[in-house]
Amino acid sequence: MFNFYFLSLPLYISEAIASGLFNQNILNSRYSKRVTVILWTIIYLGVDIVLNEWLEIDNDVIGVVANLALLFALQSVFFKWDYKKQIFVALSFSAGRKLTRYIISVLYSLISSLSGGFVESMIVSAEEMTLERARLITYVYLGIQCFICVAAYVAIISIYLRILSRKYKYRGYEPSIAESVFILFPCVTAICVSITLRILVVKAAEGMSALVYEQAPEAMFWVIVICVLLMGSIIATMILFQYLIERNEESRKQIILEKQVEQLHREISDIEEIYTDLRGMKHDMRNHLNNIVQYVNSCGNADIKEIDGYIGQIEDAVDRLDFSSKSGNPITDIIIYQRQQEAGKYGISFVADFVAPTAEQIDIYDIAVILNNALDNAFEACRCMNGSREVMLRSYMKGTLFFIEVENDFDGGVTLDKDTGLPVTNKKNKRLHGIGLSNIQKCARKYMGDVDIEMRSDGGRKKFLLTVMLSGKISLQK
Numbered sequence: 268m269f270n271f272y273f274l275s276l277p278l279y280i281s282e283a284i285a286s287g288l289f290n291q292n293i294l295n296s297r298y299s300k301r302v303t304v305i306l307w308t309i310i311y312l313g314v315d316i317v318l319n320e321w322l323e324i325d326n327d328v329i330g331v332v333a334n335l336a337l338l339f340a341l342q343s344v345f346f347k348w349d350y351k352k353q354i355f356v357a358l359s360f361s362a363g364r365k366l367t368r369y370i371i372s373v374l375y376s377l378i379s380s381l382s383g384g385f386v387e388s389m390i391v392s393a394e395e396m397t398l399e400r401a402r403l404i405t406y407v408y409l410g411i412q413c414f415i416c417v418a419a420y421v422a423i424i425s426i427y428l429r430i431l432s433r434k435y436k437y438r439g440y441e442p443s444i445a446e447s448v449f450i451l452f453p454c455v456t457a458i459c460v461s462i463t464l465r466i467l468v469v470k471a472a473e474g475m476s477a478l479v480y481e482q483a484p485e486a487m488f489w490v491i492v493i494c495v496l497l498m499g500s501i502i503a504t505m506i507l508f509q510y511l512i513e514r515n516e517e518s519r520k521q522i523i524l525e526k527q528v529e530q531l532h533r534e535i536s537d538i539e540e541i542y543t544d545l546r547g548m549k550h551d552m553r554n555h556l557n558n559i560v561q562y563v564n565s566c567g568n569a570d571i572k573e574i575d576g577y578i579g580q581i582e583d584a585v586d587r588l589d590f591s592s593k594s595g596n597p598i599t600d601i602i603i604y605q606r607q608q609e610a611g612k613y614g615i616s617f618v619a620d621f622v623a624p625t626a627e628q629i630d631i632y633d634i635a636v637i638l639n640n641a642l643d644n645a646f647e648a649c650r651c652m653n654g655s656r657e658v659m660l661r662s663y664m665k666g667t668l669f670f671i672e673v674e675n676d677f678d679g680g681v682t683l684d685k686d687t688g689l690p691v692t693n694k695k696n697k698r699l700h701g702i703g704l705s706n707i708q709k710c711a712r713k714y715m716g717d718v719d720i721e722m723r724s725d726g727g728r729k730k731f732l733l734t735v736m737l738s739g740k741i742s743l744q745k
Contacts, residue, residue: 273413283312292432294346362457366494373487457497596623616657633710640703645675671735679729
């Protein structure tokens with residue numbers, strides 16, 4: 268009972284708390300953090316004690332399976348369903364738990380072998396040593412030994428889980444099957460090795476323990492080395508995986524950047540075409556007016572309808588070359604103009620009250636990136652809906668802050684990532700989508716700003732409002 272209260276029970280409590288915090292740091296909780304950790308700790312602790320102390324099944328394969336089943340069951344209750352991350356969290360924790368326990372078991376044996384004889388000789392050689400005093404000294408010694416082992420266990424498992432939590436940066440990233448196997452392989456290997464070690468320990472305890480620890484004491488050293496290397500391999504695999512995600516993220520951003528450059532090239536081509544048409548219109552206008560005058564002189568008032576039709580054709584041509592938006596910059600003018608044409612094509616109401624900033628601190632390219640990405644998302648959301656749909660674009664100043672607002676109707680099916688605060692794409696190919704808002708945020712932070720997202724209901728219609736703030740000494744075009 269002494270070992271249970273001073274060694275086993277503190278280890279069970281430490282594992283229960285550590286597992287709850289580890290799951291909370293990586294998975295998306297259904298409830299508040301405090302409620303989740305408290306209830307998780309109580310349930311995990313109770314079931315763990317039953318499995319280990321009453322049923323005594325933690326020391327074999329069935330015990331590992333039972334612990335994993337317990338973790339999965341608690342995850343399904345307290346956290347939102349994400350089976351790939353849940354499997355990684357469960358396996359990595361179970362592997363770290365088993366390996367750390369072996370390190371502590373070796374540490375316990377080392378302390379016993381190094382200091383046990385000294386304490387025993389001290390009790391035997393002491394004068395006037397009573398049974399009560401000998402028992403007290405033994406309990407103090409065992410208590411210190413248990414405290415050292417528990418402290419070492421808490422330190423090792425905390426460092427291991429903390430490193431994994433910190434290195435798991437891209438929590439919104441959904442790995443493929445091959446990638447999941449890649450990060451789970453070291454965890455499964457560690458669990459298998461821990462089971463093998465347990466089999467060796469059990470066989471040693473049945474008759475070979477003295478032979479192993481007395482004739483081959485270096486075996487304890489290699490057990491620690493193996494456990495540390497296995498835990499390090501799990502951490503190293505996670506770090507490598509996150510690095511690969513980062514490289515992949517840069518590649519995706521490069522693809523989006525190339526598309527945006529292509530879009531800007533198309534916009535510049537549209538501007539050149541319009542300016543060419545304007546020059547041609549200016550050249551032909553005199554001939555058109557001369558034709559009208561000659562026609563009127565020859566026909567008088569005989570065919571006014573034909574004259575009106577001819578003039579109407581000229582007006583249509585002029586209207587096609589005229590921008591209803593005068594934002595103060597030709598690039599933003601053409602972006603708004605293209606969106607007006609798109610709105611007319613899909614029957615979307617598009618209202619633009621936008622004035623471009625003019626300042627050396629803000630590159631018009633960044634404004635174009637913000638507008639293109641924001642309007643792309645807004646129009647895509649509207650195209651997925653039926654009935655009345657509206658997109659509104661606004662800009663305004665507050666002191667030295669420049670704000671861009673894009674508001675649109677949407678179907679309400681948006682989930683925000685708890686780490687970035689940005690919507691998670693619901694498209695199947697998540698690797699090529701869902702980073703438009705990330706690019707907007709990157710541009711905003713370049714100018715000491717940020718983005719804000721608000722979702723609300725307005726007269727039964729669900730509205731999505733994106734606000735981009737840019738900071739600097741900015742003035743608007745007049």
